[in-house]
Amino acid sequence: MAYDLLSNVNRSKERILQLQAQLATMKRVLKPSDDPQAAQVIMRLNGMLERNTQFQKNVAEGNAAMETSNSGLERFSDIVQESRQVMTSAINNPDPAALATYADRIDQLLSDAVDTANTQFNGRYVFGGLQTTDPPFILAADRSAVTVNPNGISGTIQYPVGEGVSSVVNIDGQEAFNGTQPFDLLIQVRDALRTGVVPTQAQLDGASAVLNHVNDKASKAGSLLQTLGANEDQLDEQRAQIETLLSAQQDVDLSDLVMKLKREENSLDAALNVAARILPTSLLDFLK
Amino acid sequence: MPGLSQILEIARRALTAQQMGMSVTSHNISNANTPGYSRQRVSLVATSPTRTTSGLLGTGVTVGHIGRVREQFIDQQIRLSNDSYGSATAQQRIFGQLEATLNEPSDAGLGAAMSRFFNSFQDLSVHPEESGPRNAVLQQGAMLSQTFRRLNSSLTQLRSDVGNDAQGMVDRINSLAGEISDLNVQITAAMSSGGDPVDLKDQRDLKIEELSTLANFNISEDQRGSVIVSLGGTEIVSGSVTTALSVIRSGDKMEVVSDASGSAVNATGGELGGMLKAFNTDISSALSKLDQLAGAIITRVNALHSGGYGLGTPPPTGNNFFSGTSAADIGVDTLVSGNINNIAASGTGAPGDNAVAIALSQVGSEPLLSGNSMSVTQFYGGFVSEVGSSLNAADNTARSQELILTQCESQRASVSGVSLDEEMTNLIKYQRSYDAAARVVNSVNELFLTILNMV
Numbered sequence: 220m221a222y223d224l225l226s227n228v229n230r231s232k233e234r235i236l237q238l239q240a241q242l243a244t245m246k247r248v249l250k251p252s253d254d255p256q257a258a259q260v261i262m263r264l265n266g267m268l269e270r271n272t273q274f275q276k277n278v279a280e281g282n283a284a285m286e287t288s289n290s291g292l293e294r295f296s297d298i299v300q301e302s303r304q305v306m307t308s309a310i311n312n313p314d315p316a317a318l319a320t321y322a323d324r325i326d327q328l329l330s331d332a333v334d335t336a337n338t339q340f341n342g343r344y345v346f347g348g349l350q351t352t353d354p355p356f357i358l359a360a361d362r363s364a365v366t367v368n369p370n371g372i373s374g375t376i377q378y379p380v381g382e383g384v385s386s387v388v389n390i391d392g393q394e395a396f397n398g399t400q401p402f403d404l405l406i407q408v409r410d411a412l413r414t415g416v417v418p419t420q421a422q423l424d425g426a427s428a429v430l431n432h433v434n435d436k437a438s439k440a441g442s443l444l445q446t447l448g449a450n451e452d453q454l455d456e457q458r459a460q461i462e463t464l465l466s467a468q469q470d471v472d473l474s475d476l477v478m479k480l481k482r483e484e485n486s487l488d489a490a491l492n493v494a495a496r497i498l499p500t501s502l503l504d505f506l507k
Numbered sequence: 508m509p510g511l512s513q514i515l516e517i518a519r520r521a522l523t524a525q526q527m528g529m530s531v532t533s534h535n536i537s538n539a540n541t542p543g544y545s546r547q548r549v550s551l552v553a554t555s556p557t558r559t560t561s562g563l564l565g566t567g568v569t570v571g572h573i574g575r576v577r578e579q580f581i582d583q584q585i586r587l588s589n590d591s592y593g594s595a596t597a598q599q600r601i602f603g604q605l606e607a608t609l610n611e612p613s614d615a616g617l618g619a620a621m622s623r624f625f626n627s628f629q630d631l632s633v634h635p636e637e638s639g640p641r642n643a644v645l646q647q648g649a650m651l652s653q654t655f656r657r658l659n660s661s662l663t664q665l666r667s668d669v670g671n672d673a674q675g676m677v678d679r680i681n682s683l684a685g686e687i688s689d690l691n692v693q694i695t696a697a698m699s700s701g702g703d704p705v706d707l708k709d710q711r712d713l714k715i716e717e718l719s720t721l722a723n724f725n726i727s728e729d730q731r732g733s734v735i736v737s738l739g740g741t742e743i744v745s746g747s748v749t750t751a752l753s754v755i756r757s758g759d760k761m762e763v764v765s766d767a768s769g770s771a772v773n774a775t776g777g778e779l780g781g782m783l784k785a786f787n788t789d790i791s792s793a794l795s796k797l798d799q800l801a802g803a804i805i806t807r808v809n810a811l812h813s814g815g816y817g818l819g820t821p822p823p824t825g826n827n828f829f830s831g832t833s834a835a836d837i838g839v840d841t842l843v844s845g846n847i848n849n850i851a852a853s854g855t856g857a858p859g860d861n862a863v864a865i866a867l868s869q870v871g872s873e874p875l876l877s878g879n880s881m882s883v884t885q886f887y888g889g890f891v892s893e894v895g896s897s898l899n900a901a902d903n904t905a906r907s908q909e910l911i912l913t914q915c916e917s918q919r920a921s922v923s924g925v926s927l928d929e930e931m932t933n934l935i936k937y938q939r940s941y942d943a944a945a946r947v948v949n950s951v952n953e954l955f956l957t958i959l960n961m962v
Contacts, residue, residue: 222920226913250606251895252902259892261612266622266871266884273626280633343636343859351859352636374857378633379865382872389859502928506935 281388291338292437322412348391349374365402517567521944528937543713545923575705586719590776592908593720597781602898628868632861635852659834691733723776739773797834815851815863822856
């Protein structure tokens with residue numbers, strides 16, 4: 220009898236211990252043996268959650284890089300716009316003294332254009348293609364020519380932004396500016412102005428073409444940013460889904476748990492109570 | 508007509524018999540808490556009657572036999588349950604340690620280390636030209652290697668602990684076998700002189716029961732009262748002869764052999780059986796799974812990594828990321844740990860190229876194992892869940908066998924156990940009978956006096 224009572228009390232205590240561990244951590248599955256199937260699912264979902272966090276970080280990085288590219292392209296567009304205005308003014312006011320000033324202004328804009336094309340983000344040249352560590356466009360010391368990085372300026376960079384999904388996060392220099400074309404045009408115009416020759420209609424058309432091209436690329440950057448935004452929304456949604464699934468697998472139902480705990484406590488109380496009443500009694504109590 | 512002296516004789520026999528009853532009761536009460544003790548009972552029998560002219564006349568009582576109250580069937584049940592219970596508890600203990608070593612699901616387990624390692628390559632893919640993510644990759648690679656090596660050495664240690672425990676268990680079996688053979692000798696001696704050595708049998712049953720938790724022993728009893736204990740067909744105790752067992756370990760194989768014949772003994776049940784299985788099958792398979800996992804990661808990561816380019820002029824290529832081939836010796840290659848620019852992220856040599864870093868970040872979900880059908884994360888998840896299931900099954904077996912054992916033991920307690928209430932009742936019964944018999948002596952004495960006074 221004593222043996223039975225003892226094993227009942229012990230079993231009851233064991234169950235209470237387990238319920239308390241669940242209550243303290245608010246998790247249903249603490250060890251794989253608690254629910255081997257669920258443990259496997261939890262590990263998989265945790266892995267997905269971690270990857271999701273990583274993808275969101277990647278999207279944020281991609282976003283920042285694309286924002287920089289986008290504003291670089293807009294700035295470049297402004298520079299070309301202004302150069303075109305200077306060229307128009309020179310055609311309308313072909314005074315030799317004025318032409319020299321216009322030439323200086325174009326030279327200034329050339330520097331700005333090269334600087335903008337060498338825009339950096341986080342120490343990386345965003346228009347450098349895959350060669351992100353070296354400036355893609357080099358203005359010769361005598362300012363006579365602009366050359367590209369001899370290692371190349373093209374190449375698409377993609378970031379992983381989802382399971383099996385990657386997104387483009389750069390527009391390379393070749394594509395963005397059509398190589399050195401805009402710089403070559405500015406150098407031609409500047410040199411012509413210095414010799415007193417006004418820009419030709421072809422050069423003016425060339426400037427318009429560059430402007431269109433750069434604006435076109437700026438809108439491409441915008442659409443890439445939109446894609447990244449869509450990726451981000453998708454990741455947020457996925458995260459919510461994973462978290463719901465994870466919670467269904469590992470979280471405890473608090474009210475259910477408290478009820479169970481109360482029930483176990485009551486049965487332990489009862490077992491101890493019965494033991495306290497029965498164990499001390501014996502025939503000896505009733506014999507003189 | 509019987510004489511007065513015959514009545515006196517009957518009363519004397521009654522006094523002796525009741526006194527014997529009281530002394531057995533007293534023996535029972537004294538041993539109420541002795542483990543393995545079974546209640547003894549005096550069987551009283553009426554002595555042969557004498558023939559008189561009026562018919563047969565009783566001649567009183569005598570003590571027939573002092574025996575123990577014990578049911579062989581329950582004993583067998585208990586031994587059988589002990590066998591399964593022992594093996595389940597051994598498995599429970601070992602898988603419990605295995606589960607604790609794996610420490611899943613948590614941030615400190617191998618699963619998290621793998622996931623962080625592969626994710627670190629994603630960080631590298633976002634910043635292939637920077638040193639920060641390279642350091643992180645290096646650190647996570649070292650962490651992953653360390654986790655593999657730690658698990659490997661913990662499991663190897665666990666296996667060797669199990670081996671030592673099995674050694675201890677076999678020592679205990681040998682010493683129990685010696686004690687049983689000694690008891691065999693004493694019991695056969697007592698029985699050949701016509702007695703029933705119940706207390707010695709109780710002691711022997713207690714030893715046999717302890718044996719039954721250790722392994723799948725077979726017990727049989729011969730006519731002379733001595734037991735034969737055998738394990739998987741090999742006799743360990745037969746009468747006064749014992750055969751010692753010993754444990755032989757060679758590499759990842761452990762066997763129990765009989766010293767006499769030198770051949771292996773087939774121990775499948777009990778704690779020893781559970782340990783043999785854990786040593787030879789469960790832990791070895793866990794170790795081999797870790798090796799497969801580490802091997803797959805090393806091979807695939809190195810193949811991708813050596814095809815990629817690091818940072819520098821000219822960009823370094825052809826370097827392995829990991830050294831070693833298994834969970835025991837995996838480590839980050841010294842070329843990589845010595846210079847983080849040797850970590851290959853680029854597929855072309857261009858510093859901004861991240862093709863190899865992306866490919867490396869996806870190694871965790873590539874189907875590399877089980878005939879190219881499972882990714883390393885799936886494989887590891889399956890392994891953890893398998894350990895969990897095994898532990899779960901061992902838990903359930905242990906619990907159900909414990910329940911059966913409890914039932915059998917309480918059944919045995921109700922049959923063989925000493926109930927103080929019952930013994931007190933018996934004591935009163937014998938005492939009253941003794942009183943009555945004494946009263947008879949007194950009456951006969953008075954009758955004698957009456958007759959003597961007549962003279």
